[in-house]
Amino acid sequence: MANLTPSLQKEILRYFAGLKSDAAKQRNCQKAISVLSGNPGRFLARDWNQS
Structure with missing residues (x-):
């Protein structure tokens, strides 16, 4: 998280x-944990790690 x-x-x-x-x-x-580890997904109404 840093x-x-x-x-x-x-x-x-x-x-x-x-x-x-x-x-x-x-x-x-x-x-x-999944999205902050680099896996694609949605959390906090955001798309994470979508390239």
Whole structure:
């Protein structure tokens, strides 16, 4: 996460802080790890790693 801009880091942390159910946290954590690892996908209403 160090290579993300500070504002995007903050947005991701706020997003996770707002999740209520454990299932939603788990689901979204897996998705975040996937896209931040370089896999294509959608997270936070953005397309990630789409070339």
